[in-house]
Amino acid sequence: MGERKYTLDAIEGIMRKNLAEPRIHFALVCAANSCLRLERQAYTPENTDRLLEEAARFYINEPRNLRIDPGRNQVTVARIFSFYHEDFENYVREKNLTGIGQPLLDYIRAHANEENRRALDALNYPRLEHFEYDWGINDIRAPAVTGKSG
Numbered sequence: 283m284g285e286r287k288y289t290l291d292a293i294e295g296i297m298r299k300n301l302a303e304p305r306i307h308f309a310l311v312c313a314a315n316s317c318l319r320l321e322r323q324a325y326t327p328e329n330t331d332r333l334l335e336e337a338a339r340f341y342i343n344e345p346r347n348l349r350i351d352p353g354r355n356q357v358t359v360a361r362i363f364s365f366y367h368e369d370f371e372n373y374v375r376e377k378n379l380t381g382i383g384q385p386l387l388d389y390i391r392a393h394a395n396e397e398n399r400r401a402l403d404a405l406n407y408p409r410l411e412h413f414e415y416d417w418g419i420n421d422i423r424a425p426a427v428t429g430k431s432g
Contacts, residue, residue, distance in 0.1 A: 304369040304389065307362055308337035315416035316346075316361065335393075342393045347413070350401040357387060357408045361415035383407065 288296075294310045311320050318341045325333055341347055347360035363370060363386055371385035374392075381391045382402060387410065391402050402408075 298366075298369065302369075302372075303334070304366065304373045305334035305338045307366055307369065308341045309334055313419055315418045316413070318362075338393045339395070342390055343395045343398055348390065348394070348398060349413075350398060350405070350408075352401065352404060355405055355408045356411060357390075357402065357405070358411040358413055359386075359390060361412045363390070364412045365415075384410065386410065 290310070290312070294306075297306050297310070308318050309321065309325065311317050313320075318337060321333060321337065323329070323333070341360070349358040350356075351358070367386055370389040373379075374385040374388045379388050379392050381388045382405070384407065387402065387408070391399055394402060
C-alpha cells in the first residue's frame, strides 16, 4: 500500500473483497459499542484462522448478539448480520452448510455453542429480527458491558 493512506473502512472493503471470509467481520473493529471486542493479540499467518474462529464464536454467542425466543419462534441477532448478510449467506451456500434452511441462521448455527445450537434446532423456520446498533464510541471509562439484553 506504500505511501498511500487508507481509512479503516477502506481496508475493510479491500479485505472483504479479497478474502471472501465472513469471519473478518469479527476481527475488524469499528470501535462502536455494538461492535465486537478488540482482540488482545496480533493476527499472524500462524494464528489467524484460530483467532477468527474464536472471535466468531465469542461474538455470536454473546447474549447481546443472539437471543432465541422459542415461545415466539424468533431469533434476534446483531445488526452486523443485516449489514453484511450477503457475506454470511454466500459463505453458507459455497460451503454447503445446511441446518435450519435459512442461510444467515445456518451461519450463526455453525458457530453457536451447544446450548444455542440446540435452541436453534428446536425452532421451525423462525422469524429473524435484529438488535439496534449502538454507534456510540467505545470508552475505556465506560461501565463494563454485562452481556445482558433488555
